[in-house]
Amino acid sequence: MSEKASLFENVNRQVDKAADLMGLDPDIRQILTRPTNEIVVHFPVKLASGQIEMFTGYRIQHNSILGPFKGGLRFHPAVNRDEVRALAAWMTWKTAIVDIPYGGAKGGIQFDPKGYSEEDLERITRRFTYALGNNIGPEYDIPAPDMNTNAQIMAWILDTYLFMQHPHERQDNYHVVTGKPVASGGSVGREKATGQGVVYLIERWAGDNDFDLSNATYFVQGFGNVGSWAARLMKANGSKLVAVEDAAGAIHNPDGIDPDQLTAYLLEKGSMKGYPSAQAIDHVTFMRISADIFIPAALENQITTSNAGSLDVRLIAEGANGPTTPGADAVIIERGVQIIPDVLCNAGGVVVSYFEWLQNKRREYWDLDEVDGKLHKILMSGYRRVKNAAAEYNTDWRTAAYIVALKRLERVYKERGIFP
């Protein structure tokens, strides 16, 4: 089997490694290595042109023993059942590691949104929401943004879902989706939350390792929500961005790329192509950049056995989900490169989604200091739990993170038992 063959298999290989080390109850391993529900919907959309097109959407609910299913929606041509299963499972581990009362789910539509107008995207989103029906719900399964989805898409989901409820109950359903625009019930700090979390964790790692970030260099793969926010927030600690790659290509400047200027350029031109203060490089060169920190924040399976040996960094802070294959993981551990694993590193997004959900339920608005302060506290607790498990089991951080999650889930299964 090729190392990229099945993403869900890769997740379960990671689970098996942790489960073997901690001695997880085999019955609970059986439960946790399969998703609870898999919803596949094929739905027609009448596009603005009048043409009807069929789409396939997924919602896979991995586990809800710790709370409602929770996880993002992705619009991408590579979305398929295997990928969504893996992403859903990662949400289960993530929420358990940072100890928030949620389970794990993920979903998406298999298509390339770049080929569609804003009006068509709205039609596709609303029709998908309708097709999902009561498979989502504010106390049952709560979607959020992921690749190629954003606050606007969440606003359309909210609006469609509310119109599917009895008028008397609409006001009680705002927490059906998180990552909404702030004016439509979103939380301040949610848009930057995943990137902010990545930076809080890098700063904590640097503190623990007497590593001076003000002289550090880093490079980022993916300059969307997670990558651009992480890059911009790293500026405050003085470290220097030296290369960026997105779907259109990569750029490099050893003297530094200003992440705010690059963000503004992208907003204006729609692509990094032609960015004046850096040189265009190819993917292989990008993956060999010499720097202190690499932040993968694009797709899964980017660090593989073919490039892990030449990755010239001290720390990999995984903003993306599943950027490292299990085979590459072994190479990286062997080489002594530290990884802050995805299930901890990018948990900031779901933590602030949880805050948004709480604010909607309580009809409250929190300010940015409160959101950032609580996010920091939760992530630092997660970091400590993973660090302690790595020491206790004398293992790498990814395996330690899984052990933290599996222990929490195992305990609850043992307490509650299996019905009937």
Ligand code: NAD
């Ligand atoms: P996004 O759509 O905002 O941005 C994705 C970025 O990746 C874009 O810059 C795109 O050009 C780039 N990209 C796509 N294909 C690429 C390729 N082949 N090579 C290089 N770059 C490529 O998505 P996002 O929300 O920032 O999500 C990025 C990753 O972070 C995903 O793995 C997602 O699951 C994960 N994540 C996102 C959140 C969140 O809150 N948005 C939370 C946790 C994890």
